[in-house]
Amino acid sequence: MVKNLIRNKSFYKGRLLGKYWRVIIDGTGLFYFREKHCENCLVTKVEREDGKKETRYYHKVLEAKLILSEKIVISLGTEFIENESEDVSKNDCELNAAKRLLKRIKKEYPRLMFCIQGDALYAAESIMELCRKNHWEYVLTQKETRQPLLEESYEWIKEGNGGEEVSGIGKERGQGYFVNHVEEMVEAGRGRWKIENEGFNNQKNGIYNIEHLNSYDSTAMKNHYLITQIADILMQLYLSWNPLIRELGQSKKNTSSRLLESFRRQTVTDEDVLYIQRYTTVYLE
Ligand SMILES: [Zn+2]
Structure with missing residues (x-):
């Protein structure tokens, strides 16, 4: 499904600098x-x-x-952060999971150009090296406590008038310093912020309730989580291609209940089946 959406030229506009697909890595507790x-x-x-x-x-x-696109942010890959066994001396962590996930993405999408975005936690040499090896770009947040040397260098260059003070940045008309003249990054960085705030929050507080425990079985738990990601893709596409739904003021929860109801009740006609046969190919590997 994701591969088809990428191949579909209608989302080419969403790429950064007309070239890089923006991918945001972010962890959350379930x-x-x-x-x-x-x-x-x-x-x-x-x-x-x-x-x-x-x-x-x-x-x-x-x-x-x-x-x-600005409105459609979908799951490209999921990596569960978990210990291999009970007797490991150190817990699995976001950073290790990120390495596994990025390697898997490279394998699945060897030719796609990505720009990896994440917060200061992922601004580690191992992640940057992996990105460079894959010929990807990256925009990672810097935090004083996580990258103290970078912070120091930045202050040092700024104090020596090596930075350029800029005002009126972006829609917020913000102020800042450019030390390396990287203005395009403002747009890219903002995208990361948006998903962190919207992506998971929608899933947590919105209609899907990913933190709700549906099964005690860990495989079932994972499957439920993955199916939620698929449902989320369908829902986002449905909502963005039916702008009228928003105007009707129908809540997302209602929209999803109605969608489900129509799957359950509406009779599939011969014509529908013909349409599906004509336009759908399922590849089984
Ligand atoms: Zn467990």
């Missing part, structure tokens, strides 16, 4: 349990308010979201 849940749980000790230590068992996920 579930946590107070008792051991499975062999693959991430295990953390937290201190409670009363000073007592408590062990918590987590399940997290890392997403690579592909920006097709």
Whole structure:
């Protein structure tokens, strides 16, 4: 489905500088349990308010979201952050999961040009090296605590008047300093911010409720999560190609219930089947 959407020229406009598909990597927690849940749980000790230590068992996920357009941001790949077995000495982490995910994306889409975007957590040498090796670009957020040397250099160049003060940046008319004259990056960086705030939030608080535990079984949990990503792609496409739905003021929840209802009730005619046969090819590997 994703490959077809990429091949479909209608989203070419969404590429950065007419060339790079923007991919945002971002992690989120899915579930946590107070008792051991499975062999693959991430295990953390937290201190409670009363000073007592408590062990918590987590399940997290890392997403690579592909920006097709300002309104359509879909899952390009999912990597579950989990331990291989119970007896590992160190928990799996976002960074390791990101490496696995990016390698998998390169394998699945060897020729596509990507611009990887993420927050300061991913601004690590290993990720940048991986991007360069894949001939991808990257825009990563810098944070004082995570990249102190970069912060220092930036301040140093700025103080020596090596930076250029610019005002009226973007829609917000913001102010900033360009140390390397990289104005295009403002647009790209803003895209990352948007998805972090909208992508997961929609799924968490909106109609899908990805944090709701539907099954205690970890394989079922993962399958449910992945199916949600597929549903999300369909929903975003449906909503963006039917702008009238927004104007009707129908809530997303209603829209999805009605969609589901129409799948259930509407009779599929011979004509529909013919149409599907003509325009759909399923490849089984
Ligand atoms: Zn578990």
